Amino acid sequence: MVNLEDLKKEAKTVLEEGKVKYIIGYEKSANGLMPVPGFIKSPEEVEKLIWTPACVYNLTKFLVDEKRRKSREKKPDERPVGLVVKGCDSRALVVLLQEKFINRDDVFIIGVSCEETGVIDEKKLIKKLKGKKAEKIEFDEKDNFIVTTQEGKVKIAASEVLAERCLECKANSPVIYDVLLGEKAKRSVDNPFQSLEKIESLPERERWKFWKEQLSKCIRCYACRSVCPMCYCDECVADTINFAVTADTTAEEKAQKIKWLEKSPVKSENFVYHLVRAIHLAGRCIDCGECERVCPLDIPIRFLNKKLEKDAKELFDYEAGFDPEQPSLVSSFKDEDPEDFIR
Amino acid sequence: MKRTGVFICHCGINIAGTVDVKKAAKELAKHKGVVHSEEYVYMCSDPGQNLIIDAIKEKKLDNVVIACCSPTLHETTFRNAAKSAGINTFQCEIANIREQCSWVHKDMNKATDKAIKITKSAVERVRRNESLEPISVPVTRRALVIGGGIAGIQSALDLANSGFEVVLVERSPSIGGHMIQLSETFPTLDCSQCILTPKMVEVSKHPKIKLMTYSEVQEVSGYVGNFKVKILKKPTYVDPDKCTLCDECSKVCPVLVSNEFDLGLTGRRAIYIPFPQAIPATYTLDIKGCPGLLPIACGKCADVCEPEAIDYDMKPEIVEEEVGAIIVTTGYDLYDKENMAEYGYGKYADVLDGLQFERLCSASGPTMGKILRPSDHKEPKEVVFIQCVGSRDPELHCAYCSKICCMYTAKHAMLYKHHVHDGQAYIFYIDIRSGGKGYEEFVQRAVEEDGVLYLRGKVSKIFEDKGKIKVWGVDTLSGKDIEIDADMVVLATAMRPSKGAEELAKKLKIAMDKDGFLSEAHPKLRPVESVTSGMFLAGAAQAPKDIPEAVAQASGAAAKAIAILSQDRLYHAPTVAKVNLNLCTGCGMCVEVCPYEALSLKDGKVEVNEVLCEGCGTCSATCLRAAIQVKNLTPLQVHEMISISLGG
Amino acid sequence: MAEEFEPKIVAFLCKWCSSAGSDLAGVSRMEYPPNVVPIQVMCSGSVSPLYVLSAFNKGADGVLVSGCHPGDCHYIKGNFYARRRIALVKRLLDFIGLEPQRFQMSWVSAAEGTKYTQIIKDFVQELKPLGPQTKLRRDL
Structure with missing residues (x-):
């Protein structure tokens, strides 16, 4: 289980050292379960970072925007952008590198392993909770998630709410990274x-x-x-x-x-x-x-x-x-x- | 809106017999942008061309479509006509309504319909053509010839005698190729060495020829008129200028290896001269056989070498050459022994291939011209020659005919009879192919004067029995089983492209056919050109052929090369790739697929070297962003052509 | 009696082999049905999947891509890229339920007029029972 504090620590270090201009990660949103993409620009802001089974988005998409933005700037900040990637996201990054769209030097990769689990399919979870509103979701062990609703905590078998792609995942740990959080364990598919x-x-x-x-x-x-x-x-x-x-x-x-x-x-x-x-x-x-x-x-x-x-x-x-x-x-x-x- | 003219040719009744040309012209006249549409009996005739020229001038046409025969025939004619009327050659397109329409259909309505679609499609294309001028490049007036057999020698001499510098590269220590191994040549029975060595000497003395033996082409870049070639010069460890050919080195060399010049019938030392008339006349230390130089394990040859010609420190060297044209004459090898186990080839000492038999017949060969069995040095009294060994056998071996075997087998049998008067020669054959000047007469002479016995049929089994080689076969003409107790069997094994030709073809980017022979640009009309411009083919590298054919082709290839080298500048088709920099993201996928290395990345965008680009368009189909396209056959043009082909 | 369905076929022929092979069919006065409109491209490698989809979208009942035999490509290796690309497109079209007979690829050399003729004859025969292609045809 990747410890959120480890993630925050790594993020804080690179920001303090000025290694990256900012970090793209996951941030808690106002409306409950699903996070939003977060742009962490200072060491203080790292507290906003979260890591939950609801961190579904592929944040590499933001590198595309970053590249466009940078190309318009007169005196761009040449430091890399920090990027939080899961296994699948890291493969997207590999393709972007392969296609020379992104330079390896322009990104500092903070790899987060899904270890032996994955992320949820929000639609499956809603169906499973039958109208109860989920406020929080946490990794339990590899086979379960702990979901907090208004009516208390529920333990749900991961296989029932995991995203389809996670059930068929080929790389639940990042294939490319500068720092890696979590184990390189592989769920057998x-x-x-x-x-x-x-x-x-x-x-x-x-x-x-x-x-x-x-x-x-x-x-x-x-x-x-x-x-x-x-x-x-x-x-x-x-x-x-x-x-x-x-x-x-x-x-x-x-x-x-x-x-x-x-x-x-x-x-x-x-x-x-x-x-x-x-x-x-x-x-x-x-x-x-x-x-x-x-x-x-x-x-x-x-x-x-x-x-x-x-x-x-x-x-x-x-x-x-x-x-x-x-x-x-x-x-x-x-x-x-x-x-x-x-x- | 561009003003288009359409001209539909009747081609006598070739087109008009199946396509209603009047209806087609009428339909085309209605097509958007077409301001002139007519038909005429022979568009390619002078009056026909004048119709086009006059219409362009009078009606101020921007472009024209000629609906006629295949563009391979009259595209140039009509483009020149368009040019003489003042429009760019690329403002003329051909609609092929003969080969691809009138000649293959019978139903007039349907054929007319199709011809209209094909012609409209050409109209849609020509309206979007850019006016282009040929791209001009300078020419390096030197040539490279790869392979020093008879074909390479002939090409090099023809080029050099025309005043052009030639680099002749040969991978073995001497030039001469397989021809120098032969005893006599059909149909005249000239001594092969006697007619070849004068040419070899001429090569070695020619001021315009730079001979590089024991060398291999490593890398070729560039394009017609301007190739850059890297050649690996392997170390011979002998300085040819100092070597006096005294042969002391080879006398003390303790190593004995199989002699490739005698095809293993004899041995040679690790330091050797391939044959007495070798060019260049020098020894070579074959490092594969030598006990070792690092550290020096033996050193005897250097000890005895008085002129101190042996230099163990000689290193491989890469030589770079710039040339304008390349002729590839890499020749042939015989089909591998391993493939022919059923004939006992490689198993029984007295089962030989054709080249080994040549060495046995040769005055300079291992037996000094006496035909003796390798096993016991006895004179063979019964010799069986077998044709088509590995050739014309699509199931198991090579599908093609090796072409020269009928003739050389007749020669072998004849030579055998000349050496062994009381011997009997048998030839198993499928049929006799003796097309060529004096060839048929030669075969007849073998039968009539030398009593060679031709048996039509295949051999079923060959095995050794009490010092004889038993040959079982069938004579299909008499229907009888044949059993011969032979003293020797000679196999006319198939000719294969020489080993390493495939690797070389990849370096040169020239195509090979299904059998591995190098592909000519057109089987009839461009037999000595490869598909890559500026590269030519001659000799058995292109297909099995005999000496006169190889020589003729070599001279042809030289003439083609001279046609390039004698130009001040060369012109290249301008229908090349063009990049839309706004759309290019620099992913480099097009760079990877380009067969000509014409594309490269510069500052994150792709760049076209227009001189290298051949306009194949593979880049365009690969690009996900429609950022690269070939001029005058752009995706937009194809899109419009698809649209109109399906009815608009 | 209703007229027999005549499929419309677009054939992308590479200039050096397949179009030349088609020319040879003409020179040899072979006969094949007139359902095919040929579009000469420089190389089978230049046939973009968009061309294929566009042809079906514009109402083609069948599409043929034809190039030089492997090793025989005028541009050395364009047909190898074509082979890979077309394999993927063909399987994808099959996956969405387009009849596999509708999209064909062939190797036809400049010497194979007979083969070209046979391919067109077979193609037309196979398309006739399928009727018009409506799955991808523009339905505006």
Whole structure:
């Protein structure tokens, strides 16, 4: 169990030493259980930091904002940003390093191990508590969480409220860090693609029915895109834009933007959007599950990502987010890559 | 809105027979932006081209589409016509409605429909083409030839005699290749060494040729006209300028290893000269056989070397050369013994391959030109020659025909009869391929004058029995089983690309075919060019071939190289990748996929070396941000083409 | 009698092998159904997944990507990247329930006019019983 005091101590030290300009971590929010991302700028503020099973967010997304902010500053503070990462988040960071979007020197990584547990799925917890409002959640031992409600403490089996992705986690301890809190223990996962395989094993008609139903719901709010640390393009190809408009852009060039898909939230366009999104994440998605968590329509977006993750592993023995030096999935090949599908 | 002209060719009835050209022209005239649309019987004829030129001028056309045959045929014709009318060559696109439409369909309505779509698709593309001028680069007027066999020697001499400097790199200690191992050559029975050594001497004396033997190409970068090559010069531990060829060193060398020049029929010392006429004429200390230099374990050769030519401190050296063109002549090796166990090859001493038999016949060979069995040095009285060993066997071995075996087997049988008058030669064959000047006559001579017995069929079993090699087979013409108690068996084993050719091809970035031979750019029209511009192929590295063919191809490759080296500047297609810096995040994925190392990262953005870029577009498909695209076939153009192909 | 369904196919052919192979089919006067509109690209490696999705979105009943055989690519290795990319797209489309017959990849060399002809014939035959592709077709 990672001790919060250890986390605070590490944070305080690096801030006092002036090693980092600020730390991005988790902070208690006004409305109970779920924390908010916290930006800790001074040693005094470290008291705000928390570490609970509700620390679900992938904070690497904020590095993307930080990079943009820094590029606009005239005299930027060149010190790194401190970042609290879980195992999955650290893999996202590895991909950002691999894609040279983030420099290793620009981030001080405070790794927090989930040890033999993980974070919760808020929706599962709400359902489990049947209307009781959770105020606090704590790690117990590896198999349970202790939830405090108005009516007192409840012990809940972790497996019942853990996020789906935690149940299929490949790295519950950070794979890259400057300091590591907690043990490198690994929870044994029999099959990281268990839930996906249920969909895969459906007959073609059923799969189509499933996805038609799910993707037809999409209202194209793009929350999935906004929350994804890998979606750091300045402009998205899904926004019918081919190139950025600058002072030299001619009217003709503007007229030549490619409309790969329509903005209207209809089935066909939703499909194209979600397929493009998934393909662009091939070999990059590390299954932090944020896209699915933020979806207001509860579309099981993770399955699309997981499908590509599984194929990358099965066909090309490729796993994202473990080695910042490895070439990307689609910018590499092996002579013996399978080609039984080719005529 | 750009003004487009469309010209639909009838190609006599080749197109008009299946495509309603009038209807197509009428439909195209209705297409957005098309201000001129007509059809004509032969667009490629002078009057046809004039129609295009006149229309461009009169109607102030910005661009044109010619719907006709494949762009591989007349694209240049029409682009030049467009240019002469005052528009950029890239403002002309071809719609292929013959090979990909009229010739493959019968239903006129459907074919016309498809032709219209193909033509509209070209209109959508050309409207978005940029006007571009070829990219010009300077030329380094020197050439590199890799491989010092007959093909490499010929290429190097042709280049040097045309006044260009040549670097000739050979990995073994002497040039000469396999040809220098041969005894006589078909169909004239010239002595191989007698006709090759004058050329080898010419190479060694030529002021324009820099000969680098015992050297290997390590790294190649750059592009046509401007290659940079790193060559590893392995240490020979002998200074060729001091060596007097006295042979004292080899007499005292205690090490005996298999002699590759005689294909293992004899041995040689660790310090050796491959053969008496070796070029360069010097000894080489083969460190693989030597007991050791660090520390010096033996040192006898240096002790006896009076001119003090032996230098144990010699180190490998990397030599950098700049050249404008490269000719690859890496030759062949015979199919490995391990693959041919069923013929007893490698198991029985008297089962030989063709090159070993050449050495037995050679006046300079291990038996001084007497044909004797390796096992007991007796004269063989019955010799069985087997053709197609490993060749033409797609199930187990090589699918292709090794081409030279029919001829050299006839020669072998003939030479055998000339040496052993009372002997009998048998040849098992599938069929005889003797296309070539004087070749058929040569085979006939073997049968008629030398009484060689040709048996049509395959050998089923070979085994040793009481000092004989039993050969069982079938004569499919008589249907009889054949059993021969042979004294010697000679296998015409398949020709394979030489070992190391694959590794070299990867360094040079030139393609190989499924059998590992180097791929020519076009099987008929560009047989000596590789797909990489500025790199040429000759000899057996490209496909099995005999000496005259290798020499002809070598001269062809030299001529192609000269066509580059004699230019002041070279021109490169300008349809290269272009980066949108606003969108590029510098992830480097395009850099990783580029086959030509044309992309690099600079200040966090990708940069295109336009001279290296071949415009394949793999970068564009890899980029997640649409930040890189190839000029004149951009995703926008493809998008519009998809759209129109599906009905708009 | 209702007219037989004629599938619309977009074929992305690499310039050096597959398009040349298709030319050879023409030169050899082979015959295949006119359902395919070819789009010549420089290399199969340049075929973006967006091209494939866009074709289906614009109403293609089938999409073909065809390149040089491995080792034979004019650009040395573009087809290897294509093979990996297309494998992922193909499996993903299959996963969402698009009929696997609708998206094909082939290796066709400049010498394989016969193979190209056969691939198109087979493709059209396989698409006919499926009827029009409506799953990804723009339904605005």
